[in-house]
Amino acid sequence: MPEVSMSVNGRAVRGVVEGRTMLVDFLREGLLLTGTHVGCDTTQCGACIVHVNGLPMKSCTMLALQCEGADVTTIEGLAAHGAPLHPMQAAFREHHALQCGYCTSGMVMMAVDIARRVAEPDEATIREELKGNICRCTGYHHIVDAVGAGAKAMAVSQT
C-alpha cells in the first residue's frame, strides 16, 4: 500500500494509506486527531475543514495522497494543549457560538481563514463566507458574532 508523508500541526508524519483514504480519515484514524469531524461526507457541511498549505479545504473530499509534502493544520494545531486558546476559539467560547459542538472545529478553521483574508468582516460577509459550513443547532447568530469578534481579536494579536 502507498505511503504518504506530510506535516501536520508542525510535526512531520508518515503513514500507510489506501488510494481511497481521504485526508480526514488519515487525520482521525491514522493520527488520532479526532477534532476534525465528518458530518455530511459530501463536501457540503464543512465539519471536516482543515488548512492545507494555509488554505481551508474540505478534508472529506481530498485524498490523503494528494497531501504528499503538504503542510496541514487542524483544530488541534491552533493552540497547544493546555495553552491559552487561539483568539478565534476564545471568541467562540465567549459568544456561546456552539451548542453540540459538532460543526465547531470546521467553523473555527473557516473563521480563521475569513479573518486572515478580510479585515473587519461585516455580518453579510461572514454569512456569505460561511456558506460551506452548516450548523444545525445555533441558528448561526452567535457564530456570526463570534467570527466578527474573533477577527478583531486576531487583528490585535497578529495571529
Place this chain on the structure above:
Amino acid sequence: MRDFVYHRPTSLDEARQLAVDEGAMLLAGGQTLLRNMKHGRHSPASLVDITGVVPRQIERRDDAVSIGAGATHAEVASSATLRRHLPVLADLVAHIGDPAVRNRGTLGGTLAANEPAGDYPAACLALGAAIHTTGRTVAASEFFVGDRRTVLEAGEIVIGATFPITGRAAYVKFLNPAARYAMVGVFAALASDGSPRVAVTGARTNGAFRWGEAESALGAAFTPEGLNGARLSLEGLMEDLFADTAYRAHLVGVLARRAVALAAGPAPGVVVLSHGSRIRPEAAA
C-alpha cells in the same frame, strides 16, 4: 468507495499515457469526481492526479483572457487580470460552491465534469470560449454534449480555456434553496462583433445550453423587452422537488430578461437570487 491505484505523473505526456493504458480517470481538484466516486457513480481502477502537470496561469492574450485548466476557483475569482478585463467571469466563479471548495475546484475539472447546474459551462457558452485540450481546440458550443458529457476522449486532458473579452455580459442565477447551486442560471452577453448570446444552466437535464430563440429575439435589439415573446420549450427541462418544468421555464425567462438588462446597463456583473431575495421594484423584470 472502491479502492484504486493513485498516480501522480510528472508530465502531461505521462498522464495521457497512464489514462490511455489503464483506462484511468483524471483527478483535478476532485470536488465533483471524489463525491461521485463516493456515490458509486464511478469506480475507476486507477486515478491520475493531473493537478501538478496542467498549467494554471491566467493571462490576457489579445482580445481574450486565457485561463490554465489548473487554476482554482479561488485563483480565478481573485485574479487581477480577470478583475480588470473580464470581471463578470471572476464574479461568477466567486459564487461557485463555497470558499473551501473554491480552494480545490479547478477550471479544467469543472469543464470536464459538465455538471448540469454548473456555472462555468454557461459562461463558456455565452462568452464564446475556446477550450484547449492536449490534442485540439474546441469551441464551447461543441465541447458540452449532454448530461455530464463532453467531447473529451480517453487520455485527452483539458489544459485551459480562452474567453473573449466583452464589457456587455452578465450572469443571474437563482439558488436551489437547499444545495445552493443554480436552480436556473442565465448568462447573457453581447460579443464584440455585436452578436447576442444567451446561455442557460440548471434547467435542462442535458446540461447548459444556448437558448436560440432568445438569441434571435435579441438580434434586433439587446434589451430585456426584446425577450418578451420568447418562450422556452418544456421539453428536456429538469423536474425535481424544488421546481417543476413550468416553473423552471418561467425562471429562465425572468432571469434572461434580468441578465440582459444587467449586461446592457451601466454596471454589468453577477446577481445571485434566492427565495426571499429582496428586489427593488424598478429592477424587477
